[in-house]
Amino acid sequence: MSESLINLSELKFKLKKELDEPSNPQLAIDELRTLIKGDILLKSRMDDAFMLKFLRARKFKVNKAFKLVVHGMSIEDVFKINLMILEVISEHPDTQLAGIVAIADFTGFKWLKHYQYLSPYYAKKSAEVVQDSFPLRFQGFHFINEPLYLYTVYSIIKPFLKEKIRCRVHFHGNNFDSLHKYIAPSKLPTYYGGNLEFDPITWVQQLLSKEQYLKELEQYGYNR
Known part of the structure; x- marks a missing residue:
């Protein structure tokens, strides 16, 4: 493996640690999806990749990630x-x-x-x-x-x-x-x-x- 690939792997590990990313993010993804489904007025994507980028933006704090989804959909x-x-x-x-x-x-x-x-x-x-x-x-x-x-x-x-x-x-x-x-x-x-x-x-x-x-x-x- 090249040095650049090793450095990239190390960087990703460091960044995931900084974001408090769990080893299995699926629980947080499912929790965020449940919150979105619970808002009957909100029409949103429901795929895992969509959930994950909002969770990462808020360091896997699900309630904050949900607020970010809501604000993002409301903005003109x-x-x-x-x-x-x-x-x-x-x-x-x-x-x-x-x-x-x-x-x-x-x-x-x-x-x-x-x-x-x-x-x-x-x-x-x-x-x-x-x-x-x-x-x-x-x-x-x-x-x-x-x-x-x-x-x-x-x-x-x-x-x-x-x-x-x-x-x-x-x-x-x-x-x-x-x-x-x-x-x-x-x-x-x-x-x-x-x-x-x-x-x-x-x-x-x-x-x-x-x-x-x-x-x-x-x-x-x-x-x-």
């Missing part, structure tokens, strides 16, 4: 494209275990096209997605090439964020050295001063290949 479709991307990457078991680090690059961002999202309403919705409505562990948020008015936007969102999330928000401007203090260049694409070759077209094609899966997700949620 505010940022549909981003949510589609998150849905796709959240299906991967390694992502469920390790969580994600998000980088928002504001190069070319047009203020007039997006000013409507700067209200307290949308700020609160953004906070809900990160904290209470999506089965992913958000490990960090890094903003680069951000305009000055983004600090005003963040001041609107900040009151809705929990302290542990606030500590994971970082602004770097165009200083990639600052970004590299948190994310090693070996994990970043070349255009962020890293070593990885990343083709966004390939990623878009992967997303489009999940079209049927994403359409199936639209049938789930609360009956209005």
Whole structure:
């Protein structure tokens, strides 16, 4: 077995221990499924893989995982494209275990096209997605090439964020050295001063290949 495979195996073991993942997660999966079935207004997926990603997002605390399912089904479709991307990457078991680090690059961002999202309403919705409505562990948020008015936007969102999330928000401007203090260049694409070759077209094609899966997700949620 190669060293990389050994390291990956060790990482998965460490992460599962960190999440308090039981040796047999089926009991927690069944318990969460029972809670969902008990909510007669909630229409949700019932497969084990779906249950497992919500349980991992809440360290196998079943009641908290159930609340996450409920919030996720109730949230309005505010940022549909981003949510589609998150849905796709959240299906991967390694992502469920390790969580994600998000980088928002504001190069070319047009203020007039997006000013409507700067209200307290949308700020609160953004906070809900990160904290209470999506089965992913958000490990960090890094903003680069951000305009000055983004600090005003963040001041609107900040009151809705929990302290542990606030500590994971970082602004770097165009200083990639600052970004590299948190994310090693070996994990970043070349255009962020890293070593990885990343083709966004390939990623878009992967997303489009999940079209049927994403359409199936639209049938789930609360009956209005």
